Amino acid sequence: MEIETNIPKRILMGPGPSNANPRVLNAMSRPLIGHLDPEFLKIMDQTKEMLRTLFKTKNEMTFPISAPASAAMECCIVNLLEPGDTALICVNGVFGQRMCENVERCGAKLIRVDAPWGQPIDPELVETELIENKPKLVCIVHAETSTGLRQPLEEIGKLAKDYDALFLVDAVTSLAGIDVQMDNWKIDAIYSGTQKCLSAPPGLSPVSFSENALQKIRNRQSKVQSWFLDINLLDSYWSGEKRAYHHTAPVSSIFALHEALKIVLEEGLENRFKRHQQNHELLKEGLEKLGFEFVVDEAHRLPQLNAVKIPAGVDDAKVRSQLLNEFNIEIGAGLGEFAGKVWRIGLMGESSQPEYINQLLEALKKLIK
Numbered sequence: 085m086e087i088e089t090n091i092p093k094r095i096l097m098g099p100g101p102s103n104a105n106p107r108v109l110n111a112m113s114r115p116l117i118g119h120l121d122p123e124f125l126k127i128m129d130q131t132k133e134m135l136r137t138l139f140k141t142k143n144e145m146t147f148p149i150s151a152p153a154s155a156a157m158e159c160c161i162v163n164l165l166e167p168g169d170t171a172l173i174c175v176n177g178v179f180g181q182r183m184c185e186n187v188e189r190c191g192a193k194l195i196r197v198d199a200p201w202g203q204p205i206d207p208e209l210v211e212t213e214l215i216e217n218k219p220k221l222v223c224i225v226h227a228e229t230s231t232g233l234r235q236p237l238e239e240i241g242k243l244a245k246d247y248d249a250l251f252l253v254d255a256v257t258s259l260a261g262i263d264v265q266m267d268n269w270k271i272d273a274i275y276s277g278t279q280k281c282l283s284a285p286p287g288l289s290p291v292s293f294s295e296n297a298l299q300k301i302r303n304r305q306s307k308v309q310s311w312f313l314d315i316n317l318l319d320s321y322w323s324g325e326k327r328a329y330h331h332t333a334p335v336s337s338i339f340a341l342h343e344a345l346k347i348v349l350e351e352g353l354e355n356r357f358k359r360h361q362q363n364h365e366l367l368k369e370g371l372e373k374l375g376f377e378f379v380v381d382e383a384h385r386l387p388q389l390n391a392v393k394i395p396a397g398v399d400d401a402k403v404r405s406q407l408l409n410e411f412n413i414e415i416g417a418g419l420g421e422f423a424g425k426v427w428r429i430g431l432m433g434e435s436s437q438p439e440y441i442n443q444l445l446e447a448l449k450k451l452i453k
C-alpha cells in the first residue's frame with residue numbers, strides 16, 4: 085500500500101481553524117525536548133506571561149489547557165461548580181447551549197437566560213435571575229461563533245459582582261480579534277482557543293482564573309469530578325518551584341502557541357483589533373454589493389466572524405464545495421438553527437487579509453452570479 089499525504093494549501097475563512105503564520109508552523113518543527121526540561125519551563129513561563137498580556141489580567145493562574153477549547157469550557161465549569169450549586173447561563177447560540185450541557189453534567193442546577201440567535205443578552209433579565217435564584221456562577225459567550233454576535237460584557241460583569249456571583253466568559257473567538265479586558269470587566273474565569281484569532285494550530289486552550297475564583301475552588305466540599313481538568317493539579321505542573329509531572333504536555337504545540345503569541349504582541353493588540361475591523365468593513369462592502377445580508381445588527385457585529393444569510397436560490401453545500409475545490413477557500417456552514425440558512429465567513433488572525441477577501445469576493449461573483 086502506498087500511503088500518500090498531499091495536503092492542499094487552503095485559505096481558511098471559516099469559523100476556525102484560521103491560517104497559521106509560517107513562523108508558527110516552523111516553531112512546531114523545533115527539536116523535541118522533554119516537558120520538564122529547564123528550556124521548556126522557560127517557554128512555559130513566557131507563554132503564561134504573554135497570555136496575561138492578551139487577557140489583560142494580572143492573574144497568576146493563566147496557562148493553556150492541553151486540549152481544545154471545549155475542554156477549557158469544561159475545565160472552568162467543573163472546577164467552579166459542585167453538585168447542588170446553581171449556575172446561570174446566557175444562551176443565544178451553540179456555545180451557550182454547550183455550556184448548559186456542561187452545567188447539567190456537573191449535577192448543578194441550571195438557570196437559562198435566552199435571547200434570539202444573533203441578538204445580545206439583556207442585562208435586566210440577568211439581574212432578575214440573580215435576585216430570584218442567587219446563582220453561584222454566571223456564564224456567557226463573548227463572541228458567539230455560531231451567529232457572529234459580539235456580546236457586551238461590562239454591565240453583566242458588574243451585576244454578577246453586585247450579587248456575589250462568579251463571572252465566567254467564553255473568549256474563544258474574541259481573544260486577539262477584539263478587545264478582552266479580564267480584570268477591568270470583573271471576569272473571574274475565562275477560556276479561549278488557539279485556532280481562532282491567535283492563529284495557532286488547534287488543540288490548546290488558554291484559561292485564566294481570578295483569586296476570587298481560586299478561593300471558591302480551594303474551599304470546595306467535593307473533589308473536582310475530572311482528574312485531568314482539576315486546576316489544583318494542573319497548577320502544580322504550570323507554576324511554582326516544583327513543577328510536578330501531571331501529564332506530558334504537547335511540547336511542539338506549545339512552541340507553536342508561544343510563537344503565535346509573540347507575533348500578536350509584535351503587531352500590538354490595538355493594531356490587531358484595528359486590522360480586524362478594517363478587513364471586516366472591506367468584506368462587508370463587497371458582500372453587500374453581491375446582495376448578502378448580515379444576521380446581526382451593525383452595533384453587535386463581530387469583525388472576525390461574518391454571518392450572512394444565504395441568498396435565495398443559492399445551493400449552500402454546492403457553493404461551499406466549489407469554493408473549496410476550485411478556489412481553495414474554506415468558509416463555514418451554518419450551525420444549529422442556522423444550518424442551511426447562513427454562511428459564516430471568518431476573518432481571524434492570519435486569515436484577516438485584504439487579498440483573501442478579494443479572492444473570496446471574486447470567487448463568489450463567479451459562483452452565484
Ligand SMILES: *Cc1c(COP(=O)(O)O)cnc(C)c1O
Pocket residue numbers: 100152153154155157179225227228229230254256257277286287
Ligand atoms: C470554537 C469555539 C469553541 C470550541 O472550541 P473547540 O476547540 O472546537 O473545542 C467554544 N466556544 C466558542 C465561542 C467557539 O468559537
